[in-house]
Amino acid sequence: MDYTECERLKEQIMPYIEEHLKPSRFEHTLNVAELARTMALRFGEDENKAEIAALLHDMAKYEKRPGVNMDFAHGKIGAELSAELFGIDDEDILNAIANHTTGRAGMSKLEKIIFLADAIEPGRNYPRVDEIRKIAETDLDRACILSLERTIEHVREHEGWYLHPDSLEAKQYLEEHLMESKELAELIAKTLNDKKGIDVALIDIAERSSFADYFVLVSAGNERHAQALRDAVEDVLEPLEIFPKNVEGKNKPTWILMDYRDVIVNIMTQDAREKYSLEKIWGDCEIILCN
Numbered sequence: 001m002d003y004t005e006c007e008r009l010k011e012q013i014m015p016y017i018e019e020h021l022k023p024s025r026f027e028h029t030l031n032v033a034e035l036a037r038t039m040a041l042r043f044g045e046d047e048n049k050a051e052i053a054a055l056l057h058d059m060a061k062y063e064k065r066p067g068v069n070m071d072f073a074h075g076k077i078g079a080e081l082s083a084e085l086f087g088i089d090d091e092d093i094l095n096a097i098a099n100h101t102t103g104r105a106g107m108s109k110l111e112k113i114i115f116l117a118d119a120i121e122p123g124r125n126y127p128r129v130d131e132i133r134k135i136a137e138t139d140l141d142r143a144c145i146l147s148l149e150r151t152i153e154h155v156r157e158h159e160g161w162y163l164h165p166d167s168l169e170a171k172q173y174l175e176e177h178l179m180e181s182k183e184l185a186e187l188i189a190k191t192l193n194d195k196k197g198i199d200v201a202l203i204d205i206a207e208r209s210s211f212a213d214y215f216v217l218v219s220a221g222n223e224r225h226a227q228a229l230r231d232a233v234e235d236v237l238e239p240l241e242i243f244p245k246n247v248e249g250k251n252k253p254t255w256i257l258m259d260y261r262d263v264i265v266n267i268m269t270q271d272a273r274e275k276y277s278l279e280k281i282w283g284d285c286e287i288i289l290c291n
């Protein structure tokens, strides 16, 4: 969606939601829209679509439908109204609005962003919200799992409350599709080999370390090659929605360290690799050579 289209829609949407939402809900909506836009930029999603979906997500919150539980249904009804009143026909936006309350199995990136932005916008305050916020900076899937986990706990603590089956299915789906640390380490090793990384090795540090399961080591011919190796890893993992928690050594790449939580990637020039000799430090762990 381009900027002009987004602005045109906002001119229609803003007065509508301001009129139909309570002031606190309107403020919440603006917070969700701002956060959704930021998250879309970070995770490579269309930020205009994210903003529109966010502005519309609670539009039906105070609609009345006889015999319908609007706590669960306002998303689905909001999606219908969005199509009807504002001509929204983008399936992804409509799904993001429809499923923002419960989540669902197989959520798209945009759906995850709206689901999370709704749960963690700055106005939200509940146990573990900061933990979810932190993870949502780098990992949509794990943040969604944690948020769903927290919802499930919360509902179980209250007698008579009802957990929507979509939430359980959403969590199971995400857990089943998370990449195992070994699989991730092997994918990174393969990528480094394909880019002519030198002496690619995996060290299984799970037994000896509390912070990660694997080190991936690779030497680069020179600093430019080190940068290229780093780019290659990011290019392969970003489409899978896997982002590093932290990258060190971007400016002087004799040692680039990419922290993918369970897997830490060390891209080093040959001098640095010899000097720091991580293989020796972790010598009693299993080292798997991948070339």
Ligand SMILES: [Fe+2]
Pocket (backbone or CB within 6 Å): 057, 058, 074, 100, 101
């Ligand atoms: Fe909602």
Ligand SMILES: [Fe+2]
Pocket (backbone or CB within 6 Å): 028, 032, 057, 058, 118
């Ligand atoms: Fe909301």
